[in-house]
Amino acid sequence: DTGVSQDPRHKITKRGQNVTFRCDPISEHNRLYWYRQTLGQGPEFLTYFQNEAQLEKSRLLSDRFSAERPKGSFSTLEIQRTEQGDSAMYLCASSPPRVREAKNIQYFGAGTRLSVL
Amino acid sequence: GENVEQHPSTLSVQEGDSAVIKCTYSDSASNYFPWYKQELGKGPQLIIDIRSNVGEKKDQRIAVTLNKTAKHFSLHITETQPEDSAVYFCAASPGNTGNQFYFGTGTSLTVIP
Numbered sequence: 001d002t003g004v005s006q007d008p009r010h011k012i013t014k015r016g017q018n019v020t021f022r023c024d025p026i027s028e029h030n031r032l033y034w035y036r037q038t039l040g041q042g043p044e045f046l047t048y049f050q051n052e053a054q055l056e057k058s059r060l061l062s063d064r065f066s067a068e069r070p071k072g073s074f075s076t077l078e079i080q081r082t083e084q085g086d087s088a089m090y091l092c093a094s095s096p097p098r099v100r101e102a103k104n105i106q107y108f109g110a111g112t113r114l115s116v117l
Numbered sequence: 118g119e120n121v122e123q124h125p126s127t128l129s130v131q132e133g134d135s136a137v138i139k140c141t142y143s144d145s146a147s148n149y150f151p152w153y154k155q156e157l158g159k160g161p162q163l164i165i166d167i168r169s170n171v172g173e174k175k176d177q178r179i180a181v182t183l184n185k186t187a188k189h190f191s192l193h194i195t196e197t198q199p200e201d202s203a204v205y206f207c208a209a210s211p212g213n214t215g216n217q218f219y220f221g222t223g224t225s226l227t228v229i230p
Contacts, residue, residue: 004160033217042123042206042220043161056216091160095216103149103168104210106218108160 002026004109006092012115013082020078021112025094032075033106034067036060037089043108046090049075082116089113119144121209123221131229136194138224140207143188147209150190151218152181155204164205165192197228 005024013019025032030051035043046065048056051072061067064082069075079086090113093106120143130136142150148169153161167174167181167190174181178197183190194201204225208218 006160031216035218040223042121042208042222043218044220045217048216050216058217103166104216105151105163105166107163108153110158110160 004092004094004107006090006109006112008112009110010113010115012117014117015082015084017082018078018080019082019114020076021090021092021114023075023077023092023094023109025074025092026096026107028096029094029107030072030097031095032069033093033095034075034077035091035093037091037111038087043091046077079114082114084116087114087116119147119209119211119219121207121219121221123207123224125224126222127225127227129227129229130197132197132199134197136192136197136201136226136228138192138205138207138226139189140191140209140221141187141189142209142219144209144211145185145188146211147219149210150181150183151208151210152192153206153208153220155206155223161206194226197226199228199230202226202228 007022032049034046037043049069064080067077089111091111093108123140151166154164155161180193204223207221
């Protein structure tokens with residue numbers, strides 16, 4: 001399967017613990033996005049990388065959240081001192097390099113479901 | 118920023134009937150409108166999309182229409198089948214002014230055999 005891969009699929013943690021998720025984009029996709037999805041809602045944008053540069057961050061991304069993409073390939077999303085309100089599905093998406101006038105198609109992974117107890 | 122509204126939140130149809138889901142957006146700069154299907158426990162899967170320079174696009178049983186003036190777009194599924202049952206999300210993208218998608222709140226479609 002050459003789609004977007006996310007690991008782990010599920011994570012249960014206690015409040016106050018740190019968690020880290022990994023996303024492997026589709027090969028040769030230089031653009032990578034993180035979204036958060038709560039029950040009954042659509043995905044909400046968190047942050048965007050082009051290669052290794054983090055170019056956009058949502059106000060949803062509090063200082064407890066940090067994302068990295070050190071070599072422009074896989075990305076990690078870390079949440080420090082987790083709170084119950086962090087419980088959600090964390091989705092990763094990737095896009096191929098932007099070409100003038102091309103559509104901004106985003107391909108999503110299956111997500112990591114986080115439960116904070 | 119962009120605000121996308123989606124209706125209805127739930128929709129039940131008999132197998133073989135048509136289903137229509139409607140979305141509105143607020144930012145006239147948005148120029149790309151994808152539709153995603155999400156099954157339980159899976160990530161969103163792109164099913165069809167439309168750009169702002171096109172009014173209608175069709176792919177087999179699925180079609181999307183766009184009214185730029187009114188800022189609304191719709192998903193039409195004809196001859197529905199039980200495997201069409203899922204949650205459907207519309208989204209809007211501001212194109213060159215940004216990279217994120219703004220999603221609607223989703224429509225849970227149930228096709229009754």
